[in-house]
Amino acid sequence: MSATPTPADEIAIRMAGINKWYGGYHALRDVNLEVRRGERIVICGPSGSGKSTLIRAINQLEAVQEGQIVVDGIELTAGGHNVDEVRRDVGMVFQQFNLFPHLTILQNCVLAPMKVRGTPRAEAEATARRYLERVRIPEQADKYPAQLSGGQQQRVAIARALCMNPRIMLFDEPTSALDPEMVKEVLDTMIDLAGEGMTMICVTHEMGFARAVADRVIFMDQGQIIEEAAPDTFFDAPRHERTRAFLQQIH
Amino acid sequence: MIRPFGLSDILLIAEAIRWTLALSAIAFAGGAIGGLAIALARTADARWLRTLAMLFIRLFQGTPLLMQLFLAFFGMNILGLAINPWLAASLALTLHASAFLGEIWRGSIEAVPSGQREAATALGLRYYDRMTSVILPQAARISVAPTVGFLVQLIKGTSLASIIGFTELTRTGQIVNNATFAPFAVFGTVAAFYFLLCWPLSLMARRMETRFARATTR
Ligand SMILES: Nc1ncnc2c1ncn2[C@@H]1O[C@H](COP(=O)(O)OP(=O)(O)OP(=O)(O)O)[C@@H](O)[C@H]1O
Ligand SMILES: [Mg+2]
Numbered sequence: 001m002s003a004t005p006t007p008a009d010e011i012a013i014r015m016a017g018i019n020k021w022y023g024g025y026h027a028l029r030d031v032n033l034e035v036r037r038g039e040r041i042v043i044c045g046p047s048g049s050g051k052s053t054l055i056r057a058i059n060q061l062e063a064v065q066e067g068q069i070v071v072d073g074i075e076l077t078a079g080g081h082n083v084d085e086v087r088r089d090v091g092m093v094f095q096q097f098n099l100f101p102h103l104t105i106l107q108n109c110v111l112a113p114m115k116v117r118g119t120p121r122a123e124a125e126a127t128a129r130r131y132l133e134r135v136r137i138p139e140q141a142d143k144y145p146a147q148l149s150g151g152q153q154q155r156v157a158i159a160r161a162l163c164m165n166p167r168i169m170l171f172d173e174p175t176s177a178l179d180p181e182m183v184k185e186v187l188d189t190m191i192d193l194a195g196e197g198m199t200m201i202c203v204t205h206e207m208g209f210a211r212a213v214a215d216r217v218i219f220m221d222q223g224q225i226i227e228e229a230a231p232d233t234f235f236d237a238p239r240h241e242r243t244r245a246f247l248q249q250i251h
Numbered sequence: 252m253i254r255p256f257g258l259s260d261i262l263l264i265a266e267a268i269r270w271t272l273a274l275s276a277i278a279f280a281g282g283a284i285g286g287l288a289i290a291l292a293r294t295a296d297a298r299w300l301r302t303l304a305m306l307f308i309r310l311f312q313g314t315p316l317l318m319q320l321f322l323a324f325f326g327m328n329i330l331g332l333a334i335n336p337w338l339a340a341s342l343a344l345t346l347h348a349s350a351f352l353g354e355i356w357r358g359s360i361e362a363v364p365s366g367q368r369e370a371a372t373a374l375g376l377r378y379y380d381r382m383t384s385v386i387l388p389q390a391a392r393i394s395v396a397p398t399v400g401f402l403v404q405l406i407k408g409t410s411l412a413s414i415i416g417f418t419e420l421t422r423t424g425q426i427v428n429n430a431t432f433a434p435f436a437v438f439g440t441v442a443a444f445y446f447l448l449c450w451p452l453s454l455m456a457r458r459m460e461t462r463f464a465r466a467t468t469r
Pocket of ligand 1: 025
């Protein structure tokens with residue numbers, strides 16, 4: 001852990017001693033991670049190294065068998081209803097967008113605020129339109145997801161998460177399913193968000209993005225955090241052999 | 252006295268269609284409620300619920316409908332209730348439809364991509380809202396065609412209720428046949444009425460299936 005302890009109220013996420021098994025498969029091994037408020041973290045690593053499992057543990061899409069997870073001062077205990085509180089505060093963007101195909105873009109954006117927070121429709125819609133404006137697709141509000149390009153859908157997914165007014169955003173390979181020409185528009189949206197001080201954890205192999213916005217890059221392999229460093233150090237002087245091998249592969 | 256098979260017999264048979272329709276409607280409505288419960292139990296997190304629902308489905312899919320009717324009919328007698336073909340047939344067909352619709356709808360719920368549930372969960376939606384706003388509307392679209400297909404089976408299945416003395420289309424045919432001894436004409440007429448009930452539904456199911464296939468490949 002770091003030499004100068006961070007005051008508790010400045011910690012957005014604290015994971016300590018996390019172990020997770022899928023059946024007999026040990027997917028996360030003694031993972032410790034502390035994320036400060038406003039910090040932007042990029043996680044990378046080979047396929048199957050446990051990156052998704054790690055960030056999905058933060059909002060309990062995956063339960064872990066061992067360890068402590070505290071999000072925004074709320075400790076997650078298995079089966080407790082503080083999970084609901086955490087999910088309200090943590091937005092997530094997926095590789096496959098996961099927009100609700102039977103709802104319009106606007107309906108996608110207002111669903112959770114209305115059902116979870118009890119926001120009146122008019123207010124929820126006004127907020128949704130504001131965020132759609134911010135991700136630069138206000139004119140698509142009444143279309144269905146299938147009518148939008150992949151890049152547009154992913155920006156809607158970001159807007160939809162923001163409509164819940166989260167304090168933390170999780171991204172799981174948000175550009176991996178996109179055609180190359182659409183990657184930039186999504187990354188630009190994420191860079192904007194980073195500029196506004198959002199706490200962000202992004203699983204991504206977009207090294208340009210990592211250099212531009214990350215405070216810290218974390219490398220995972222075989223369920224462990226192998227190395228973490230500021231992006232310049234990480235990319236230019238990786239300490240670990242496995243990190244070097246991985247970076248060589250993706251360049 | 253044997254009388255010839257005539258127009259009045261055809262009208263008599265035609266009038267019995269309403270009892271076939273009434274029994275089908277009761278079984279379908281009851282089966283829709285039961286089937287939804289079974290489908291939700293089958294896809295629940297709690298293992299005991301899943302197992303219970305699975306046993307219910309296996310039981311009703313693994314025994315002939317006629318035996319289910321018999322058991323409901325004679326079971327009432329054992330319980331000391333007055334023998335009542337209406338009640339017995341409604342009960343047996345409702346349970347039967349619950350099992351089959353439960354299995355169809357379980358499949359439809361599971362056909363909704365898991366990312367939908369994950370996205371809804373990540374947004375903070377709890378089970379009820381997740382189901383009603385995200386999963387079930389999508390599952391419903393997938394299930395329309397097989398559901399209508401099952402309704403056709405159910406309508407035809409009500410003919411077995413004639414055996415426990417429920418006077419619907421088939422039993423009316425038997426009664427007319429006893430008076431006219433023209434079995435080919437009588438049951439030909441009965442079959443034609445079933446066909447008229449079921450054929451449009453089959454057509455509709457097929458049309459919805461192609462429309463759904465087109466909508467999902469768009
Ligand atoms: N539901 C599951 N059941 C069983 N094993 C799983 C499950 N989910 C993930 N795993 C396994 O756990 C390991 C870590 O998976 P995870 O999805 O976290 O990796 P990842 O680093 O995100 O990989 P990728 O880059 O391919 O997305 C993999 O070996 C995977 O096969
Ligand atoms: Mg992954």
